[in-house]
């Protein structure tokens with residue numbers, strides 16, 4: 001293996017693979033002059049639902065919007081409680097707050113890093129209305145246990161599938177098990193539209209309400225009001241939001257989706273190379289996927305325990321950056337952030353498993369765009385930094 005020591009250019013963490021087909025489709029969209037929500041978004045919704053084996057889908061401008069509107073469509077009201085994980089991006093918790101509900105955290109399982117159903121059970125009160133599990137890094141949550149809790153307590157389940165487009169759990173696709181599944185096509189995600197999101201729902205009326213709430217609360221198909229079939233009046237039936245996806249984004253998504261499985265295979269190959277290369281190092285590697293599940297391999301995170309490595313996690317992050325390798329932290333646990341400490345009184349120590357992961361974890365690049373040489377550079381940088 002050639003020892004490159006330090007690569008010449010910075011390897012951006014989570015850089016997307018963008019190919020000619022989507023570039024041409026975007027240009028074609030611009031040339032039609034129809035930039036906003038239109039036929040490309042409708043096609044992306046259909047194609048995504050077909051890939052997931054779902055009946056109802058709504059494209060929006062982010063997963064955050066998808067989570068927010070799913071909570072509203074679930075009928076959750078101010079004062080209601082929604083249980084989620086402390087090991088997630090802030091958007092999961094913020095969406096609960098935006099909907100006027102109260103977020104409640106349940107600690108994770110240290111091995112899977114997913115919400116622990118036993119912890120969820122202890123957090124249920126008379127005000128609990130929903131559980132919002134996050135399939136962390138693309139590893140499915142223990143959905144049998146979570147759906148069982150939801151059934152017993154009459155709770156809605158909103159799956160945060162931002163990492164989990166390709167994830168399966170016992171033969172079912174992530175996002176089709178609970179009442180709602182919310183997906184992200186942000187630039188670092190498994191397939192991208194720049195910014196973008198999608199909701200899948202079990203019930204047609206929920207998707208209809210989400211589409212309406214995503215476009216100002218205007219009545220059905222208001223986006224077609226300027227078409228050549230003549231001007232159509234619309235009616236505002238709720239106070240909605242401006243969350244619609246543009247055709248420029250749909251144009252990218254249609255072509256990215258055709259490669260979702262080949263990109264997944266590429267990330268699997270990178271995951272396996274990392275596992276092999278790091279097997280002898282004093283770091284903790286990701287747990288293998290559970291039987292009868294499919295991991296989406298969205299994040300490859302190693303745990304840097306100072307007692308084992310002699311190196312602090314943040315020093316390792318700096319060492320990787322100095323070697324021109326972009327790294328990430330997914331995530332500092334939610335209670336580490338001042339907003340939640342001040343407004344909810346949360347302390348990191350109250351969720352010790354998420355706290356520990358958040359203080360030790362480092363995500364290495366695993367996007368389908370990486371070349372074999374990029375992967376070699378990451379491996380060498382990790383080995384030399386430790």
Ligand SMILES: Cc1ncc(COP(=O)(O)O)c(C=O)c1O
Nearest residue numbers: 062063064089091162184185186
């Ligand atoms: C777990 C999780 N939930 C929600 C989101 C929000 O996604 P978006 O950026 O599409 O709003 C993200 C994005 O990083 C995420 O990682």
